[in-house]
Amino acid sequence: MDTVLNLLRRSTLTRHTAGALAALAALYFLTTAVGPYRDLQIAQVGYLTCAVAGLTVLTGLGGQISLGHGAFMAVGAYTAALVIGHWGWPLAAVLAAAAGVTAVAGVLVGAVAARLHGPYLAGATLAFAVGLPGLANYAPLTDLLGGQNGLTLLPPVPPESLGATFPLERWQAWISCLGAVITLFLLANLTRGRFGRTLRASRDDEIAAALSGVRVARLRIAATVVSAACAGLGGGLLAVVATLAAPGAFPLTLSLQLIAAIIIGGLGSLAGAVWGALILVYVPTWASDLSSSSGLSHNIASNLPLAVYGLVLIVVTLAFPRGLQGGLRGIGGAVRRRAHVRRDRAPGPRGSASTDTSGPTTTHPGGADEATADQGARRDDRGEPGDRGERLRR
Amino acid sequence: MVRFINLTLAGITSGMVFAAVALALVLIWRATRVVNFAQGGMLMFTTFLAWSVIDRGGSYWLALGVALASGLVLGAVIERVVVRPVENKPPLNAVIVTLGLYVLLQAGAGMIWGDTPHSYPPAFTIKGLSVAGTRLLLSPFDLFVIGAVAAVMVLLTLLFVRTDLGLRLRASAFGPEIARLQGVRVGRMLTLGWALAALVGSLAGVLIAPSVFVGPAQFDAMLVFGFTAAVIGGLDSPAGAVTGGLLLGCALSYVSGYVSSDLVTFGALAALITVLMVRPNGLFSASTARRV
Numbered sequence: 280m281d282t283v284l285n286l287l288r289r290s291t292l293t294r295h296t297a298g299a300l301a302a303l304a305a306l307y308f309l310t311t312a313v314g315p316y317r318d319l320q321i322a323q324v325g326y327l328t329c330a331v332a333g334l335t336v337l338t339g340l341g342g343q344i345s346l347g348h349g350a351f352m353a354v355g356a357y358t359a360a361l362v363i364g365h366w367g368w369p370l371a372a373v374l375a376a377a378a379g380v381t382a383v384a385g386v387l388v389g390a391v392a393a394r395l396h397g398p399y400l401a402g403a404t405l406a407f408a409v410g411l412p413g414l415a416n417y418a419p420l421t422d423l424l425g426g427q428n429g430l431t432l433l434p435p436v437p438p439e440s441l442g443a444t445f446p447l448e449r450w451q452a453w454i455s456c457l458g459a460v461i462t463l464f465l466l467a468n469l470t471r472g473r474f475g476r477t478l479r480a481s482r483d484d485e486i487a488a489a490l491s492g493v494r495v496a497r498l499r500i501a502a503t504v505v506s507a508a509c510a511g512l513g514g515g516l517l518a519v520v521a522t523l524a525a526p527g528a529f530p531l532t533l534s535l536q537l538i539a540a541i542i543i544g545g546l547g548s549l550a551g552a553v554w555g556a557l558i559l560v561y562v563p564t565w566a567s568d569l570s571s572s573s574g575l576s577h578n579i580a581s582n583l584p585l586a587v588y589g590l591v592l593i594v595v596t597l598a599f600p601r602g603l604q605g606g607l608r609g610i611g612g613a614v615r616r617r618a619h620v621r622r623d624r625a626p627g628p629r630g631s632a633s634t635d636t637s638g639p640t641t642t643h644p645g646g647a648d649e650a651t652a653d654q655g656a657r658r659d660d661r662g663e664p665g666d667r668g669e670r671l672r673r
Numbered sequence: 674m675v676r677f678i679n680l681t682l683a684g685i686t687s688g689m690v691f692a693a694v695a696l697a698l699v700l701i702w703r704a705t706r707v708v709n710f711a712q713g714g715m716l717m718f719t720t721f722l723a724w725s726v727i728d729r730g731g732s733y734w735l736a737l738g739v740a741l742a743s744g745l746v747l748g749a750v751i752e753r754v755v756v757r758p759v760e761n762k763p764p765l766n767a768v769i770v771t772l773g774l775y776v777l778l779q780a781g782a783g784m785i786w787g788d789t790p791h792s793y794p795p796a797f798t799i800k801g802l803s804v805a806g807t808r809l810l811l812s813p814f815d816l817f818v819i820g821a822v823a824a825v826m827v828l829l830t831l832l833f834v835r836t837d838l839g840l841r842l843r844a845s846a847f848g849p850e851i852a853r854l855q856g857v858r859v860g861r862m863l864t865l866g867w868a869l870a871a872l873v874g875s876l877a878g879v880l881i882a883p884s885v886f887v888g889p890a891q892f893d894a895m896l897v898f899g900f901t902a903a904v905i906g907g908l909d910s911p912a913g914a915v916t917g918g919l920l921l922g923c924a925l926s927y928v929s930g931y932v933s934s935d936l937v938t939f940g941a942l943a944a945l946i947t948v949l950m951v952r953p954n955g956l957f958s959a960s961t962a963r964r965v
Contacts, residue, residue: 344768391946394953397764398708402904403945409897410942416935531893535772542769582783582889589777596769597758 291471299464306456310449318448319520320560325455326516327556329462331540332549333509336466338538339547340475341502342482343392347404349534350411351388351507355381355514356524357415360430361423370435374458374515381511382504389503393496408534412526429525432518455516462509463549469505470549478502510537532585539592545604554603562587679810680930681923686815688922689822693877694899695906695914696826697870702908704846704866705760710771711751713896714778715871716878717889719744721786723879724793724887733796740875748871752864760863775896783889790888799883818880825876826915829869842866894938898925901941905948907955916956920944 287294310318334348355377362373388407392400415424424430437450469475481488481495489495518524540555563584570580599606694712701709709715723740727733755774759766797813833839844852845862853859877899878892885891902921906913921944928940948956 338765342765344765391950395949398702398908399904399949399954401708401768402900403942403949405897406901406938406942406945409894410939413935413938417933417939418935531897532776535776538769538772542765546765578787579784581788582780585776586780586784589773589775589780592773592776593755593770596766596773597755 292468295464295467298467299460302460302463303457306453306460310452310456315446315448318446318452320564322448322452322455322516322520323560324553324556325452325457325459326513326520327537327540327559328459328513328553329516330510330513330537331544331555331559332459332462332466332552333506333513334537335541335544335547335549335552336470336478336509337502337506339541339551340470340478340482341499341506343499343502344397344401344538345392345404345503345506346401346534346538347388347407347411348506348510348537349529349531350408351381351384351510352514352517352533353412353524353526353529354384354507355511356518356528357424357430357514358511359515359518360432360524363432364430370454370519374512374519377515377518378508378512381514382508384511385504385507386500388507389500392503393499404534405531408529408531412529415526425525427526429523429528432522432524434522435519451520455520458512458516462512463553466505466509467549474498474501536588539588543591543595543602545602545606548602548604551602551604558591558603562591675807676930680926682809682811682815683930684923684926685919686811686818686922687881687926688902688919689819690877690881690895690918691898691902691922692915692918693822693825693873693880694895695903695918696829696911697874697877698899698903699906699908699911699914700829700866700870700873702903704842704863704870705752705756706764707756707760707767707771708764708900708908709870710768710896710900711774711778712870712874712899713892714775714782715744715747715751716874716895717887717892718778718782719747719871719875720793720878720882720887720892721782724791724882725786727794728791733794737796737876737879740879741872744871744873744875745868748868748874749864751871752867756867757860757863779889786889788889790886790891793879793882793887795883814883821876821880825873826911829873830911832869838865897938898941901945904955905945907952907957910955910957913955913957 287297306321310321313321330348330352333351334345337343337345358380359373359377362368362376368376388404391403395403414420415429416426434447435450435454437445437447441450470478477488477493477498480491481493481498485495514524514529517528521528536559540559541552542555543558544553544555545551566584566587567580570583575583595602601608694716697712697716698709701707701712719740722743723736726736726739731739751774755770756767759770795814796817799812799814801808801810801812803809831839833843841852841857842862842865844855844857845859846866849859852862877895881892881895885894898921899918902917903914904917905921906915906917921941924944925937925940929937932940
């Protein structure tokens with residue numbers, strides 16, 4: 280037992296692998312225990328997690344604001360729909376193509392974005408989010424992209440070995456969750472290494488990073504590409520789950536919701552991305568259940584989820600700048616401190632204090648992510664001059 | 674040739690409205706270094722108030738007055754209540770708060786007035802004027818739009834350049850610390866700056882309402898185009914905002930007239946990228962020395 284714990288503590292890769300396997304096992308039991316409706320919701324959480332985790336890398340670790348990730352999801356979804364419709368590739372190849380094509384789009388956007396910062400970048404990506412889905416309605420492309428109605432996909436067929444009555448929704452949830460776990464696993468390893476370190480360095484002080492030999496522009500393009508590929512995979516999974524790729528599925532509000540998710544979840548932490556995706560799926564459901572059960576008028580009921588989002592965004596930014604994950608870490612830290620005190624008094628088995636609050640993710644208490652979250656919080660708390668906002672003024 | 678002139682005239686009319694939105698964004702950016710993503714929501718809300726006045730039988734001019742006055746109040750309240758805490762914080766915080774405001778305003782308008790768009794009457798006829806037997810794409814209402822925005826711009830310029838209050842506003846925007854030492858109530862000036870910007874935005878909302886209708890999501894494009902115009906001009910310059918607005922208006926008009934009206938938003942993206950690739954901080958940005 281001790282050697283296993285030691286191994287987990289020392290090797291990041293082993294820890295992340297163990298986390299991913301545990302998450303997969305938990306998801307297996309969860310998806311088989313619930314009905315088709317819940318399975319579909321889990322599938323939604325899965326593909327949103329991919330996109331939100333990608334955005335976490337770009338915005339949370341890289342400090343580059345992107346309001347255009349909904350457009351990347353659209354690229355992925357349309358790629359998946361076109362590949363399935365024209366060539367009928369196997370699903371894994373379809374999703375890889377969705378991520379790959381979106382990564383290429385990410386190179387283009389990243390090349391532009393690397394030159395921009397702050398509000399200029401926000402403006403360019405905002406125009407990207409609004410402009411790109413409009414292409415589907417452009418007359419020469421409507422035959423290819425299906426215009427306003429979009430493209431419908433054949434739903435994925437569960438393999439026969441699972442039995443003839445295996446529900447489609449559960450199969451879709453499996454595909455989507457597998458994609459999410461793989462994305463989180465890869466991103467967790469990527470951000471723990473040199474890439475994540477230099478990315479955080481360039482976010483915190485661009486000039487210092489450049490002086491230490493980080494090629495900031497190239498790094499930012501790489502971050503955009505990684506982030507775009509994740510969003511593209513998310514979009515491809517969305518197309519597979521919804522069996523549809525249409526411009527209406529990628530409004531500006533989707534891009535804004537993704538930003539909302541990374542903020543509410545906790546900026547710069549992959550566990551926060553999962554929380555954010557969960558909130559994106561369950562808060563509207565909860566709000567509309569609430570409003571339909573309390574007999575509110577149609578206008579109020581249909582707009583309540585949106586209002587809750589807006590309110591949550593404002594309140595969380597003003598009151599909890601570290602997001603949900605930051606808050607949980609605070610609680611976890613307090614629990615751990617109390618456990619330490621207890622252990623000092625009466626020695627007990629080690630490891631009883633490890634409180635995994637992050638749910639089905641590959642992050643862990645005490646990792647590099649936590650260090651950055653703390654730095655971010657400290658900067659916020661002190662509100663020092665000389666931080667990024669101040670430098671932008673000059 | 675007539676087609677080109679017509680497209681240009683239409684471009685100038687819509688460009689003036691974009692310029693008004695861009696000006697509102699620039700005023701706020703200059704004063705508080707916040708990009709106000711809630712601008713589209715704010716002007717939507719005040720336009721809805723104006724629509725309610727007209728719906729209850731009020732005149733066009735009363736409704737316009739209500740829109741401008743409510744814009745003034747809304748801007749001031751928003752600055753005091755939610756924006757003040759994130760000023761001078763990392764830019765992402767301000768972005769998120771204003772995005773949250775935008776979503777909240779949109780949901781609020783949907784709750785109060787419903788999601789279906791309503792028509793809004795123009796002040797004058799929208800039938801095009803005829804010159805030498807040719808019907809132009811320029812109506813008396815278009816002339817009113819251009820005149821109203823131009824008048825507000827002139828008044829703002831006079832306010833900022835010629836008055837004592839304008840001097841204090843500029844001082845608070847450029848050197849808050851120094852202004853404070855000179856006895857300027859900087860906080861009040863920032864609130865006033867937001868209020869003035871919201872007023873300009875409200876004017877743009879009422880002017881564009883007859884062509885886009887009034888609904889919670891009808892003004893999203895206004896934010897995107899206004900923001901694009903402001904970024905093209907280089908967020909810091911009011912003259913840039915007007916130039917950016919007119920350039921964007923004409924560019925979009927040509928795209929819609931010569932290529933396809935479905936590509937208008939894509940055209941905005943293309944115009945923005947083109948300008949930013951040449952000048953990453955916009956057309957009118959002052960070149961600043963970089964400190965290392």
